[in-house]
Amino acid sequence: MAGSARGKVEITDAEEAVLADGGLEDLLGFHLRMAHFAMYQDFAATVGKLDLTQKQAAILMLIAANPGLSQVSIAAYLGADRATVMAMVDKLAARSLIIRVKSETDRRKQELHLTPLGQRTLVKVRAQIAEHEKRFTSRFSARELEALFDALRKIEKGA
16 A cells, blocks of 8 residues: 555555554454544545534434434434534534424423525535445445444444
8 A cells, every 4th residue: 555544644655564453453443443434534525515524414314304303312313412412403503504493392392493504405415425425335235235234233232
């Protein structure tokens, strides 16, 4: 490999040829982290033009699929703390992509809805995410991809 980089450290061809992995290549967590990093970088390069993070895009997708969704439900689904989700929702609301509406059945609850701008943005996001996903899923056969998803779900359920 010509001058590959792991993280922010540039590794030259000479170093790579002699660099011992210290057992990293045998660690599932290491490979998951490196795969996540590769996908994150590609996502940021692809969808970053819309100034949205992965979690912000996920929030838009969840609200579109579940109009009236609460921040608490989003936090639970994404495995994030409420404060983090609230900050992301605040940013999306400040950009007029979503609105908060007081629940008619529970005045303590705020329901989240996409605005027309949020709906148009989500159409663009979905198209860009499809391109991003295809760059990775196209590397696998249908059977391999199914096995990969099954394996990842096993890991998720064990957490």
